[in-house]
Amino acid sequence: MTSVEWAAFDLARFLPKEDAVIALEGMYAQGFSVASMQPLLDREVGTWGIRRALEVWRSTNPDSQSPMESRTRLILEEAGITGFAAQVEEPALGYFVDLGHRFAKVAIEYDGDDHFDAARHRRDVRRINRLRAEGWEVIVVTYDILQNHRDEFLRQVRQALERRGVRLAA
Structure with a gap:
């Protein structure tokens, strides 16, 4: 014991x-x-x-909601991309984004297989559109992207942050 x-x-x-x-x-x-x-x-x-x-x-982060959100956060940290927090609220909508950079208003949403159900997908699209209308840039990531297209994902995140005025270390 x-x-x-x-x-x-x-x-x-x-x-x-x-x-x-x-x-x-x-x-x-x-x-x-x-x-x-x-x-x-x-x-x-x-x-x-x-x-x-x-x-x-x-x-560790007690606000993390799923193992894949945690993996995504750790991948960002390992790549030197900081400033993202778990479960960041968009007060105008009452939504929480999986990972959000509050200053830059860049959101990363991890979508597992359950997000590909037709009804769930419709809700997700509406949610993302509403977040974009509030000024968020939303990047959706999946297991396949993290496993097979990680460099592309990291490049997209870096570019989104740079467009929003966040300077990243070389």
Whole structure:
């Protein structure tokens, strides 16, 4: 038997970073928090993997709504594209975008297979059009795009940010 905190610590130390972040974010839904980890992290200074665990914890986001949103966010971070937050609200519409850059008003929406149902697709199109009318540039990403066209996706995000006046590091 082990504690939930120790299990989280081991996940953060031993899993690939992306998988560890997703696992820990899933624990947030169960009432787990970084604050509950602090005593263990303080006690285990010097333990193998502590730096990696801290890096994983810094990359988690309790607002993330799905593993693929998390993967998308981590891909952006790995590419040096910062400023995106999970579940950013467009107050005029009461909508939350999966990942949003508040300053630039660039939204990234992850669409899984459930978004290709005809009724869902119609709602998504209306939602995207309404976001665009409020000044958002919306980039839709899918599993296929992340797996097979990642460079193109990252280029689109960089270009959208640059059009909106965000200067990115070279």
